[in-house]
Amino acid sequence: MENTIDQLITWSKDLRVLYVEDDLSLREEVSIFLSDIFEHVDLAQDGQEGLEKLAANHYHIVITDIRMPVMDGIEMIEHIKALYPEQAVLVTSAHNEVEYLVKLISLGVDNFITKPLRSEQIFKVLHKIVEHIHHKKELQRYREDLENANVKLKRLTEVQSRTLDLKSSILKSYKEALDKACIVSITDTNGIIKDVNENFCKSTGYSKEDIVGKKHNIIGSPLTPKTVFEDLWKTILSKQMWQGYLTNQTKFLTPLYHYTTVVPILNNEGEIIEFVGIIQDLTDLHTAQEQVAKEDVEQALKITSEHFLKMLPFPSALISNDFLLQAHNKGLEDMLLYHSDETLLGKLSSKSASLKEIVYFEEMDYYESVYAILEQWPFEGDITFKGTIKSLGGLQEVLIKVSSFEAQSYLVCIIKQEDFELCCQVLEK
Numbered sequence: 001m002e003n004t005i006d007q008l009i010t011w012s013k014d015l016r017v018l019y020v021e022d023d024l025s026l027r028e029e030v031s032i033f034l035s036d037i038f039e040h041v042d043l044a045q046d047g048q049e050g051l052e053k054l055a056a057n058h059y060h061i062v063i064t065d066i067r068m069p070v071m072d073g074i075e076m077i078e079h080i081k082a083l084y085p086e087q088a089v090l091v092t093s094a095h096n097e098v099e100y101l102v103k104l105i106s107l108g109v110d111n112f113i114t115k116p117l118r119s120e121q122i123f124k125v126l127h128k129i130v131e132h133i134h135h136k137k138e139l140q141r142y143r144e145d146l147e148n149a150n151v152k153l154k155r156l157t158e159v160q161s162r163t164l165d166l167k168s169s170i171l172k173s174y175k176e177a178l179d180k181a182c183i184v185s186i187t188d189t190n191g192i193i194k195d196v197n198e199n200f201c202k203s204t205g206y207s208k209e210d211i212v213g214k215k216h217n218i219i220g221s222p223l224t225p226k227t228v229f230e231d232l233w234k235t236i237l238s239k240q241m242w243q244g245y246l247t248n249q250t251k252f253l254t255p256l257y258h259y260t261t262v263v264p265i266l267n268n269e270g271e272i273i274e275f276v277g278i279i280q281d282l283t284d285l286h287t288a289q290e291q292v293a294k295e296d297v298e299q300a301l302k303i304t305s306e307h308f309l310k311m312l313p314f315p316s317a318l319i320s321n322d323f324l325l326q327a328h329n330k331g332l333e334d335m336l337l338y339h340s341d342e343t344l345l346g347k348l349s350s351k352s353a354s355l356k357e358i359v360y361f362e363e364m365d366y367y368e369s370v371y372a373i374l375e376q377w378p379f380e381g382d383i384t385f386k387g388t389i390k391s392l393g394g395l396q397e398v399l400i401k402v403s404s405f406e407a408q409s410y411l412v413c414i415i416k417q418e419d420f421e422l423c424c425q426v427l428e429k
Contacts, residue, residue: 008127009037011134016040016057020050020064020076021092030117034063037126047071051079054087060133061126063090066100074100081107088129092117101307128295135288146259146280149181153278157241157263183258183279189272191216203281205251216277221255223247236264236275245282257286305406315414318405321369323355326409335414340390359414361387361400370402370410389414 017038021027022045034041042057044050048071050064062080066073073091080087090111091104101112113125156174178184184197193211201207204219211218220229224247235242241263248256259280264272309316309329317328328348336344336358347353362385367373370383377383383402388395398414405411 004127005123008123008130011130012037012039012126014039015060015130015133016042018042018044018050018053018057018059018062020044020047020062020068020073022046022065022068026117030063033119033122047073047076047079050076054080054084059087061088061090061129063092066091066093074103077104077107077109088133090125090129099311102304105304132292135285135292139285139289142282142285145181149178149278149280150261152177153261153263178278183277183281185216185277185279187216187275187277189274193218194274199281200279203250203256203279203283204248210251219248219250219256221247221249223255232262236262237272239264239266239270239272255283257282312413314419317355317412319355319370319402319410319412321371321408321410323370325351325353325355332414335389338391338393340392355400355412359387359389359398359400361385373402387414 015038017034017040019027019031019034019041021030021043024045027043027045031041031043038061042053042059044053046068047064050062051071053059054062064073064076077089077091080089085108088111089109090113091109092113092115093100094115104112111125111129113121152174156178179197179199183199183203185193185200186195187193193214193216196208196211200211204211206219217229228244228246232242232244241261243259243261246258246260248258250256259282261278263276263278265274265276267273305318305327309318309327312329312331315329315331315335317332318326320326325348333345333348336348339358341357344353344357347357367376373383382404383400385400387398387400389398397417399417401413401415403411403413
């Protein structure tokens with residue numbers, strides 16, 4: 001945790017934050033906390049004032065409450081996303097405001113903190129947001145470096161295509177610039193490698209002795225479509241420069257993500273004598289972006305499933321293929337308070353409770369898994385069957401509705417027969 005905080009402070013030293021909160025005491029308390037992390041923190045007491053400050057200043061992060069006078073957080077975020085689609089937004093919400101979460105997720109907001117605010121929770125979410133901003137800055141810097149390198153490359157290729165009688169000092173300076181910034185290879189007209197620079201060897205794992213004399217496709221990956229290579233060769237053989245993204249691989253078959261430029265070198269007669277390949281290695285950036293995207297999706301799915309269960313007005317749970325409960329809502333807990341088996345609440349907490357222990361249904365005698373029932377179920381769509389619950393007052397007849405939810409996970413609703421129609425309408429929505 002200490003390393004995370006240090007990293008957060010390092011990345012946040014030049015970031016600007018807007019905090020929107022109508023509670024004066026909470027606004028002052030949190031602003032002091034934020035000022036220890038960020039260089040500049042501005043405050044607003046409602047959504048209208050927040051929009052006015054956002055129009056006058058650039059902020060890297062907007063932190064906002066949901067319920068506020070004049071203009072609430074939802075309306076403010078709608079305006080922000082319309083005007084500044086890439087603006088990072090962090091929402092603070094109470095546990096009783098889950099009905100707003102679906103709306104916020106649809107607006108592209110996936111950063112939430114529930115009240116009361118805890119420093120550890122704030123640090124964790126802020127670190128995620130700031131890390132994403134840091135990666136975007138790194139990407140922008142990398143793009144600028146790439147554009148500068150491409151400008152130098154364009155100058156080089158224009159000069160080389162006109163004449164080979166260039167001054168050696170100019171050629172040497174360009175070569176040094178490319179060697180430092182890029183992966184460089186030289187091949188003959190048949191694609192045989194004649195020379196590579198040190199960056200090429202570091203990136204691919206091949207030594208110069210391993211690679212010289214081999215075809216350039218030795219580093220090619222099957223992940224790159226053949227049509228891309230066909231277009232590359234068609235372009236350079238027509239004496240034109242080719243640029244594009246290629247997936248290559250190392251000596252050990254690890255993927256490499258390259259932005260590649262191939263330049264045909266002509267002699268005084270205008271004939272191709274060799275090709276120069278200049279590569280920008282985007283592998284580290286690609287890996288970082290994939291990890292950030294994966295974490296964002298996992299967080300969004302977690303929030304969605306938990307709050308989806310909370311919003312259902314019936315005893316409900318998520319179960320695995322073997323009927324074990326993975327998650328549940330309060331309605332299910334309340335129902336088990338009156339169950340004849342007093343051990344079920346404890347099993348529910350330890351996630352060892354089975355649907356078969358909670359409710360009896362005839363199908364349990366014939367099937368060992370939900371998938372087995374689905375294979376034999378004669379109708380399309382959800383599974384619905386009758387069952388009974390052994391409550392303290394006697395047997396209670398219910399309907400059990402089972403729906404596919406996620407991979408290896410199913411949604412179960414336990415309802416009274418008279419509520420069946422309502423249940424179907426709720427799940428459909």
